[in-house]
Amino acid sequence: MSQNFIMPSDIPDDQYPPPSAFVEEGKSCVEAAQKEGLILKVMGGLGIYMHSQEFHPLWEGLERLGKKMFTDIDYVAYDKHRVKMIKFLENRGFSVHQKLLYHYGKERQIYYGNTIPMVEVFYDRLAMNHTIEFAKRLEQDSPTIPLSELLLQKLQMVRMNEKDIKDSILLLRAHNLADHDDNCINFSVINSVLASDWGFYHTATSNLKMINESLGRYSVLTNEDREIIGERIKALLRQVEGTPKSLKWKVRAKLGTKVIWYNEVDEWDVIETQPMEE
16 A cells, blocks of 8 residues: 555544535535636535535435445546646645556546545546546536536446436436526537447436436435436437437447446556555
8 A cells, every 4th residue: 555545444433524525625626626727526425415505405315415424525527737737736734655656657646644544636538437528518617527427427437336326317307408508417428428328328328317217216306306307317318319429329339238337447456455566
């Protein structure tokens, strides 16, 4: 392990920061970065939580507010700010993880701190099972990335876990669909992404159908909740299916799942325990 780095899972419950500490740090960090001319936005489950505070009781009912609800803060920034971002976060008490910095190069940076155990900063894009580009999109919302990208971040996962399904349910319950980014899930952005990449389309639409089918599992959801979420999922699927597809999409669709359609993702916590190359 790197010196001073402690995995969030290894921190005792009585020493672990509450969800409010992650929210406060996320907002404060985004605001401080802006004052220094840096564009930095929160994404992931924390971003969804920050953007859906009016549904706090539902977060509790779905048991998403446990002691270790958040293990880190995921940020995204523009690559042009990469060098300045290291100094900025170090001034906030974070130390860059040298071994993972060596491994990932320009893709992302992982930091560890005191009050908040860990933060990750991605640059220009999120490249996981599928890729989400953020060019000219980080200015559209604050302190988080836009809602459409928050949803796409979950839908790009080939193997969604229970936490990711719940996050998606909360996001879809809290926000309507529209063709703009003003506190709505911008379906035009999602359509554009999925109409140009069959692999992403296959993963995302499969996940949307799975989320819809899972709604009956959660007794905390009212009939109204299930109806609203279900209608939004169906409307989004109609939008996606009705969007003209690129030639590249059509050619790739012919191969289907006979050829792997997603990128495998390295587990950074496994890499962290491996020795550095000489």
